[in-house]
Amino acid sequence: PATPFDPCHPNGERKSRDELEEEALEEACAPWLRRYMSRYAFPCEICVLLSGLALIVKCLARLNVEIGVFDDVEPWHPLFWAALCLVAVFCVVDAVMLGSVGS
Helix, strand or coil: CCCCCCCCCCCCCEEHHHHHHHHHEEEEEEEEHHHHHHHCCCCHHHHHHHHHHHHHHHHHHHHHHCCCCCCCCCCHHHHHHHHHHHHHHHHHHHHHHHHHHHH
């Protein structure tokens, strides 16, 4: 993606890398956030984040059952842990693929 900053001074001389980095640091948050959210990968990143959070919540809920916090609930081990492992693998694959697309 093209940078929103002009790489040249008004006199036509190229700016140094330090000057461009300084401009980027001085940029307001709203334009940066708008550019970040308008990327094509942003919805996929949100899906990966939500899947990861759901995975953590389900894992902690299952561990509560496993250690007996909820005494009246029957543990159902193999199918649950297999599904949890599959979701975790998909989350990692999504994150790796998004990382390779972004760079």
